[in-house]
Amino acid sequence: MSHRSVAIDGPAGAGKSTLARKLAQKLGFLYVDTGAIYRTVALAVLRAGADPADEAQVVPLLDGLEIKMAYDTDGVQRMYLAGEDVSQAIREHRISGAASKASAIPAVRAFLLDFQRRQAREHDVVMDGRDIGTVVLPDAEVKIFLTAAPEARARRRLLELEQRGQEADFETILQDIRNRDWQDEHRALSPLKRAADAALLDTTDLNLEQSCERLLSLVKEKIAL
Ligand code: DC
Numbered sequence: 194m195s196h197r198s199v200a201i202d203g204p205a206g207a208g209k210s211t212l213a214r215k216l217a218q219k220l221g222f223l224y225v226d227t228g229a230i231y232r233t234v235a236l237a238v239l240r241a242g243a244d245p246a247d248e249a250q251v252v253p254l255l256d257g258l259e260i261k262m263a264y265d266t267d268g269v270q271r272m273y274l275a276g277e278d279v280s281q282a283i284r285e286h287r288i289s290g291a292a293s294k295a296s297a298i299p300a301v302r303a304f305l306l307d308f309q310r311r312q313a314r315e316h317d318v319v320m321d322g323r324d325i326g327t328v329v330l331p332d333a334e335v336k337i338f339l340t341a342a343p344e345a346r347a348r349r350r351l352l353e354l355e356q357r358g359q360e361a362d363f364e365t366i367l368q369d370i371r372n373r374d375w376q377d378e379h380r381a382l383s384p385l386k387r388a389a390d391a392a393l394l395d396t397t398d399l400n401l402e403q404s405c406e407r408l409l410s411l412v413k414e415k416i417a418l
Contacts, residue, residue, distance in 0.1 A: 197222065197317045198332075199412065200325035203339035204374050204385060205289070206346030208396055209321040212339065212408050217319035218268070219409065220416070225262075225312050226270055227322035227329070228292065230305055232283035233260050233272045235291035245295040252300045260308070293373050296323075297380035323377055326388035335415040336391035337408065343370050345397045 199222065201213045210226055217224035235245055237258055243250035261273040271280045282288075295301050302324075309329045312318055320329065326336035341349075347367040354361040377385040387393065392411045396404040 196313060196315070197334055197416070198313050198330050199319040199335040199337070199416075200330050200333035200388075200391070201319065201321040201337045201339055202323055202326050202385065202387070202391065203321075203337075204346070204370075204377065206350050206370055207339045207341045208349070208401065208404055209339050211401065212404055213319045213321040215405055216408060216412065220317070220319065220412075222317040222319050223264070223312070224268070224270060225309070225318050225320040227305075227309055227320060227325065229270060229272050229280075229283060230260065230262065230308065231292040231296045231301075232288050233274055233279060234258065234301055234305070235288050235295045236279055236283050237274055238295055239287070239291055245291040246297075248298045248300070251295055251298055255300060255304050258304075262312070289369075289373065293376045297376065297382070299382050302382055323385040324383035326391045327386065328383045331388075335412050336388050337394055337411060338387035338391040339394050339396065339408075341395060342397045343367060343374065346370055 199216065199220070201209050203209050210228070213226070214224045237260075238245045238251055238254060241254055243254060245251060259275045263271050263273065265271060271278055272283060273279065306329065309320065313320065313330055322329065326333055326338070344367065347363060347370050350366050350370070351361050351363050374385075394404070394407055394411060399407065
C-alpha cells in the first residue's frame with residue numbers, strides 16, 4: 194500500500210515544527226522533523242572534533258554513523274546517536290550553525306536522503322525541512338512553503354528564549370537567522386526554495402492559532418479530513 198505524505202518546507206523559525214506536529218496529530222500521520230536528523234549528524238561531527246564545513250573531514254565520518262529515530266508514547270520524535278538519546282543535545286545553539294554547514298555537503302545529503310525516504314515509504318508522514326517538497330518527496334500529496342519575515346522570526350525566537358529564562362539580544366538573533374537563511378538558500382545542492390507546486394503560507398502577521406487554521410485549510414484543499 195502506498196503511503197500519504199505532506200511536505201512542509203521553509204526557513205528556520207517560521208513555525209514549521211510546531212505547525213507540522215499539530216497537523217500530523219490531526220491527520221493521524223507520523224511527524225518527521227528532518228532538521229533533527231541533520232542536527233544529529235552535526236553533533237556527531239563536532240564530537241569527533243571535525244569541522245562541519247570541511248567536506249574532507251566530514252565524509253569519512255559518515256560510514257561509522259549510527260543514527261536512529263524513534264517515537265515515544267506521546268508521538269514525540271527522539272534522536273539517537275550510537276544508542277545515546279541526543280534529543281536535547283541537538284537543540285543547543287552551536288548545533289544550529291553546524292547543521293546548516295554540514296547540510297551543504299553533498300555526501301551528507303545523499304546519506305540522509307534514503308533515511309528520510311524510508312520513513313515516507315513505511316508511514317503516512319508530515320515531513321518538514323528545507324528540501325522535502327523539492328527533492329525528498331517530490332510526489333507529496335500536499336506541499337506547503339511556510340515562511341515569515343526575518344524580523345518576525347527573530348521576535349518569536351527572542352520570546353521563546355526569554356520564556357526559558359535565557360538572555361538574548363534581538364539584533365544577534367536576527368543576524369543569526371539571516372546568516373542561516375543565506376547559507377540554506379545559497380548552497381549548490383538542494384537549496385531552500387519553494388517548490389513550483391507548493392502553496393505559500395506567510396505567517397508574519399499571523400499568530401499560532403491563525404497559522405494553524407490557514408495550514409489546515411490549505412491541506413483540506415488536497416486531502417479529505
Ligand atoms: O530545521 P532545523 O533548524 O532543525 O535545521 C537545521 C539545519 O539543517 C538547517 O539550517 C538546514 C539543515 N536542513 C537541511 O538542509 N535540509 C532539511 N531537510 C532539514 C534541515
